[in-house]
Amino acid sequence: MKGELKHYSWLIVITVLVACVPLATSNDFHLRVLFLIGVNYIAASGLNVLVNYTGQKSLGHAGLFAVGAYAVALLTARWGWNPWAAFAMAGVLAGLFGVVIALPALRVKGPALAMVTIGFGIVVEKIVSEWQDVFAGQQGIYGVIPLGIGGQMFGTRHWVWFVLALCVLLHVMFRYLLDGRFGRAFLAVNTAEVAAESVGVSVYRFKVLAFVISAFTCGIAGALIAQQNQYINSDFINFNLSIFFLLIVLFGGNSVYGPLLGAVVLTLLDSLLSRWPDVQHFTYGALLLFALYAMPNGLAGFVRRLARRFAPGLMPQEVLPQDLPPWQPRSLAGQASPAGGEALLDGRGLYKAYGGVVPTNEVDIRIRPGHVHSLIGPNGAGKTTLLNILSGIVVPERGTIRFDGRDIVGVSTNRIARMGLGRTFQNLRLFSDMSVLDNVKVGLHAHIDAGFFSSLLGVGKARRAELAARDEALQILDRLHLRDKAQEIAGNLPYGLQRRLELARALATHPRLLLLDEPAAGLNPQETQELIQVIARIRDIGITVLLIEHHMDLVMAVSDHVIVLDYGQKIAEGTPAEVQNNPRVIAAYLGSEDEEDDGVNDGGDGDDQQHQGAAGGQHV
Incomplete structure (x- = not known):
């Protein structure tokens, strides 16, 4: 408020001074x-x-x-x-x-x-x-x-x-x-x-x-x-x-x-x-x-x-409100969950090829509401491509995807996000020159009820919507223990906090299903343990999670259901214990000591680059 008053005070002073110039001179x-x-x-x-x-x-x-x-x-x-x-x-x-x-x-x-x-x-x-x-x-x-x-x-x-x-x-x-x-x-x-x-x-x-x-x-x-x-x-x-x-x-x-x-x-x-x-x-x-x-x-x-x-x-900083109530996602309020046994997301026969490379080959995937699903597999298995297909970034050459009962194949990414499907990225995609608070506000974009002309005027409905968005963004940051960083520039945060901020921005979209693409990549052990707790809290408030991860300790700690890909094909799925003991998974992904010596992390296709080999954490 003080900043607004200063701005308009200076604006009035400058306007009056300029308006006086024509009275002081007649020089054309x-x-x-x-x-x-x-x-x-x-x-x-x-x-x-x-x-x-x-x-x-x-x-x-x-x-x-x-x-x-x-x-x-x-x-x-x-x-x-x-x-x-x-x-x-x-x-x-x-x-x-x-x-x-x-x-x-x-x-x-x-x-x-x-x-x-x-x-x-x-x-x-x-x-x-x-x-x-x-x-x-x-x-x-x-x-x-x-x-x-x-x-x-x-x-x-x-x-x-x-x-x-x-x-x-x-x-x-x-x-x-x-x-x-x-x-x-x-x-x-x-x-x-x-x-x-x-x-x-x-x-x-x-x-x-x-x-x-x-x-x-x-x-x-x-x-x-x-x-x-x-x-x-x-x-x-x-x-x-x-x-x-x-x-x-x-x-x-x-x-x-x-x-x-x-x-x-x-x-x-x-x-x-x-x-x-x-x-x-x-x-x-x-x-x-x-x-x-x-x-x-x-x-x-x-x-x-x-x-x-x-x-x-x-240039005083905005004074932010304190003691806000805990954040709850709107996407779960007043919406009926799928009937018993019905999937929140159901993908059938998904296929995508890039020339001779087939990162997604006739994959079926069913995501049950209220669970944490993990998608694992060696580098190049096609995990990120599958997430890109589910979120609308990549359109499959064939196959169907139904999310919350609606067909989303060919639907734009922004419309899918508005339906309640949020995501993070393998390589950080923050709005690095914006503040932490504004990054989360961008996540709330679809939920801010302010049209173009009301935003031009900046009063009434638009003003109230902005204040509500600020408060909700602070609530989300508080959930992820980032409240004290709200007014810092996102690109200046340590890498681990940037990862957490991207997750906060994804939560701001109010997702029913949250896709996390290697959220633990680059985190130290302490940050990884904190992430396990964060994902558990997200599940506890009712948001379904589909997780890509190479850190097996994290996968086994948080997952209700695990899906395994290898060379673009689904080779196994089940509970963490079932996947642990599946011979095909052991051979293709977890490997024996001889196989690890040959190197299971051999690069992978373009969409799965920069995976971290889970050294020391890849054995179950």
Whole structure:
């Protein structure tokens, strides 16, 4: 609460100071620079969501700027629309074009994505240059009707005040959005897409949403330029504009304040160097390199480090509530358990091949509710592939899977997670730059009742949902004895605690069935014993567990039922005692001393790499 008050106090002070500038000077150049800072901030504020939060690089947003500018020009100058209605429609049309770009563009990644967006920008530039009858090329469209109030058109001062009001509004809205459910989801998509899907975040939808947000703000920025100038032509739309917007975002840094810092610094620099275009372009390149290598977190990250070191009072930590009641999973409340003998998960004839390698070969698996099932086998047996199939990451070539009575073959990973199937990963997939508390909140994503528009406003229902999510995340951390680490950065935790945090995040999805892929990998003996107790507590609160593990002491201590795979086939299953004495298991997995000398842990296929040989613990 204190942090909120400080933020809004500073915001009011800065807003009042900027609003006083037009009263203190009538210099049109200075007011124009102030106006451009605001316009560039508006364009960059949405692009920040796409680039810094979601991790999608775009070099075609000049095209979306053009959509907004030409939309408002055509609607007012040629078709007689009210300028306010045209201004709003410009943002909507740009948002729709954002969807048009996103749907094909997001099927590719990395440099290919940047190339697709460059292509869009070039196409738009060519259209407005060459289609003279509509867009008038370099001659441009005159008579664009500016905004006004009471029949009085905005003057230079009014434009500064109007853009200032828009900037404040967008800043507050983006701050609420990015500090909440949607901001965490954007960052999760950026950090680890598979992990985001596994906790119920639709990666594709959030990428499209980020494109739409960035397109909308770029369209609004284009409309402002066209209406303030009362004129637009093709010279406004070029590749350098896309580079400039991207540079503002990268130089500003990954923060809600980043676009503001970038817009202020680079707009002022652009104005100073406008007489020397060659020096201007060289400076942009130098600043981009500086931002990427010397300040990887941008100017906002640099300022944040300075504040933490020299003025920690400016960034107080949130005061967390104490004495919360014990956590209970919602997935088990009010839901009927499968009838006696019926499986919670039933997989039949599951088959998946990668060329000549068949990690899953006609496997049947039945998971009974309320039990701990263990899936064991030597490296390369196909255990992780089977877990990936059950959780929707890999689609089997044939076979059926019914979870809680519903067919889930071909269903997206995020939808399966929302049904109540949670998981951890063999190789840690934490959101390492987020706090421990926020990692668990991402796990709660599907259970936070806050829509997009209510999250933008940050009050009422969205605010209550955020506070409830914070309290529940703390309850889960308390269950796993991580409460004291809640405000630390996840990537800074010791490895054993990171393993436990991933388990906490999986529990936050409220699973009915929890898949654990080698949760003891890399743990020391004490941490392994603690994990045994944690799994037992998870079972005791009613969550069914399917566990992959090489530590046989752990398997035999917690398992009600053991399934054994070898070369992608199920060779045995039963109680731990039955599996212990099964000759096929002894030969294929546990082995004799001669077999161990030959090395049972001989690498395995790609999905079972980095298994730890359970030296000293592999004998039963």
